[in-house]
Amino acid sequence: MIIPNQSNIQLDAEGRLKHFLTIDGLNRELLTEILDTAESFAGVSERTVKKVPLLRGKIITNLFFETSTRTRTTFELAAKRLSADVLSLNISASSTSKGETLLDTLRNLEAMHCDMFVVRHADSGAAHFIAQHAAPHISVINAGDGRHAHPTQAMLDMFTIRRHKGDFSPLKVAIVGDIQHSRVARSQILALNTLGVEEIRIIGPATLMPADPESLGVKIFHNLEEGIQDVDVVIMLRLQHERMSGALLPSEHEYYQLYGLTDERLEAAKPDAIVMHPGPINRGVEMDSQVADGPRSVILQQVSYGIAIRMAVMAMTMQRQGGAQ
């Protein structure tokens, strides 16, 4: 049973998803419900008509204050497969450059009768802010905010893991790269802990590790082979180029020498271990092409599953939008 939580603005009075902003505060039942719902939506992509009429007549607006191709495209496809109408706004290139405030932009979109905002923003907490200030009938989905959270990415990763491994409880999962600055890693760690995996390891140079690993429920490793020893899942994170200029890392080349995933290093993991990456991949930085294109890579499946997960979250947050029972 889902316990209603008034302090969590993501949930309505009955404990159902109203917004999807962060994994934080959502329990295992709810995360499992998202995965189960996505499972039924996954089949829609294999049909002649890749659409269901669930959100017919609804308007979903992608508000992307930060550029993204994969995430925006899969959100757009997800909305279209649910039969909603979609607007994709690249805000950085429009209103704000003319001096309109964020709230004014929101009011204008509300006046166009939008039903949902999908928000990506470089500032942590942006989606939460919009959820607080949007009209009551509007649902907000966080498509990545600053260093805070990227919950749909985490859930599509959980979906990929469940499809390949089934049960979460015996799994050892390694996340490699810049954990400290990664909203993807933060959301993944929360989701993996909520779903009850046996062990989460984070691997990377000390400058890119969080200060408080214990409170996150993870073990830190600074050596890649050691860290991926006997793991079932290896998640590689994208190394952002701005970290180089910030003097946190010496060079891409040196990073690859120490933390780049190669077929040889992958030997340390379990023989049936899967390799994941949220994309876009820097080949020759986070991993070798042989791994990225190899038999254990599930990177392209992650993209396909992203559509099903986003359909599930959109459908779940939009239910009961029509009013009283």
Next chain:
Amino acid sequence: MNNSNPYKSAAQIDDLVHQMVDQLNARLAERHITNPLMIGIHTGGVWLAERLHRQMQLKEPLGTLDIAFYRDDFTRIGMNPQVRPSHLPVTVDDRHIILVDDVLQTGRTIRAALNEIFDYGRPASIILATLVERSGRELPIEPDVVGICPDLAPENHITLTGPEPLGLIIKESKHSPS
């Protein structure tokens, strides 16, 4: 307060299923259909379809449909968290289909199921078989093959229980049935 009373036992339902098999075979012969595709609607329709499918010894595997994403009351009552994936193992294009459900009342479930089937392709024909046909139709949908037509008041709600053994129960409810 809801009261629920047993209406038909497993053995009685077995007899109804036998009758339905005979009726279905007659219908198929009439229309010169030799290799139909059977599709059950979750959940009760699948239980019934599994029995019909076995007894009719159909060659094609059984298809299942969850019409949750096609309901017309989604924005009013929300989504059933127990949605099962629809699974049609064989293409429906140009096939003769037997659509199976447990209870036909308003006709809205069948409307949703027909829409969903057409999103998979263009079938040659569809026959509707339901275990129970009762009053309360809101759409122009009628079954081709029926197990039983009980005379029920609007406040009586009839449900198939299962999967093993099957039973039909009648619940009295102050709320109008969905």
